[in-house]
Amino acid sequence: MSDATARATPSALPPSDAELxxxxxxxxxxxxxxxxxxxxxxDCQRISTxxxxxxxxxxxxQADREC
Structure with a gap:
């Protein structure tokens, strides 16, 4: 496995062309x-209301504050 594919992980954010x-x-x-x-x-095992x-x-x- 190359370094590039070692970093590929699922994300809630849209991927860049390279990530895709x-x-x-x-x-x-x-x-x-x-x-x-x-x-x-x-972090995925927590129960939330x-x-x-x-x-x-x-x-x-949060996104609005970062822009």
């Missing part, structure tokens, strides 16, 4: 393994 090419270069099995790894991270709308609104506020 790196992701597509991975086998289906490797893509699934990367998804599983990300989804098993402790926030709704999807709450999460989107907070993310939009």
């Amino acid at each position: 090419a790196e992701w597509r270069a991975l086998s289906r099995e490797e893509q699934l393994a990367r998804y599983r790894e990300v989804l098993q991270h402790p 926030a709704t999807q709308s709450d999460i989107r609104a907070k993310a939009q506020q």
Whole structure:
């Protein structure tokens, strides 16, 4: 595996052209393994009372501050 494909991970953000090419270069099995790894991270195991709308609104506020 090259250094480029070693960095390809699932993300909530739209990928750049280079990131998309790196992701597509991975086998289906490797893509699934990367998804599983990300989804098993402790941050993904927390229970939240926030709704999807709450999460989107907070993310939009953070994005607006960064612009």
